[in-house]
């Protein structure tokens with residue numbers, strides 16, 4: 002697929018996706034979402050990449066789904082378009098995805114952020130689900146993930162008023178990991194990604210999977226899932242390497258095997 006609305010870069014073992022539709026504040030049209038998801042999947046398959054950063058620009062991460070593509074369609078158009086099926090594939094990406102967010106992360110933009118695993122925000126970032134202002138509601142998980150992240154009453158307030166959270170508020174509610182000055186938000190995300198790529202990839206993969214299970218499974222099933230993955234890691238070379246390196250007081254060299 003030729004990439005029209007995103008730019009893709011590599012920095013060592015980190016894959017970087019830049020949303021690049023600046024005149025429309027990175028509003029996510031259908032092709033752009035396809036490009037994002039296909040790139041995430043190809044990075045997930047690429048053994049040279051161990052973590053992924055997704056970012057926009059200083060003004061906007063993404064100001065939502067492209068309203069122009071939705072204005073005149075009817076329900077059956079939407080049903081046949083089935084645009085959220087591609088979104089479901091984001092959750093299947095096994096490598097950690099870090100969002101580096103500045104400016105607007107609204108509607109589909111906020112939903113994209115909530116599909117990421119770690120979120121670094123600039124002081125200017127704004128997070129919200131303003132679909133109600135357009136006579137609709139979130140469709141890519143906003144009512145569910147916002148509520149799980151913020152709790153019922155805050156999510157309800159924001160979803161019903163369409164108001165957004167500042168970066169500091171988002172931090173307070175646990176929607177994001179940290180807030181940094183706008184000059185360094187991408188550097189911070191890249192630094193964090195570079196820290197993760199030094200970790201044993203199979204453990205990273207199973208930890209990500211287990212944390213995501215914690216959101217959906219009852220505790221006993223989540224613990225069972227965790228335990229089996231813990232046992233599984235004892236068949237990895239990286240477990241032997243990590244524990245032997247500790248005993249030998251040296252830095253481990255993880256191979257992802």
Ligand code: HXC
Pocket residue numbers: 024025026028029064065066067068069105107108109110112131132134135138139140141
């Ligand atoms: C299409 C958009 C857009 C969007 C901005 N633009 N957001 N185009 N879809 N979601 C375009 C504007 O039309 C404008 O184009 C240009 O980007 C700059 O935007 P302005 O409004 O002039 O900028 P500003 O005054 O700074 O206001 C910024 C803003 C506002 C507050 C973010 O643009 C806004 O409210 N946007 C819509 C936010 C929203 O409702 N998002 C949810 C969408 S629904 P021109 O050509 O006029 O310069 C959604 C459903 C999710 O996400 C479904 C899952 C995918």
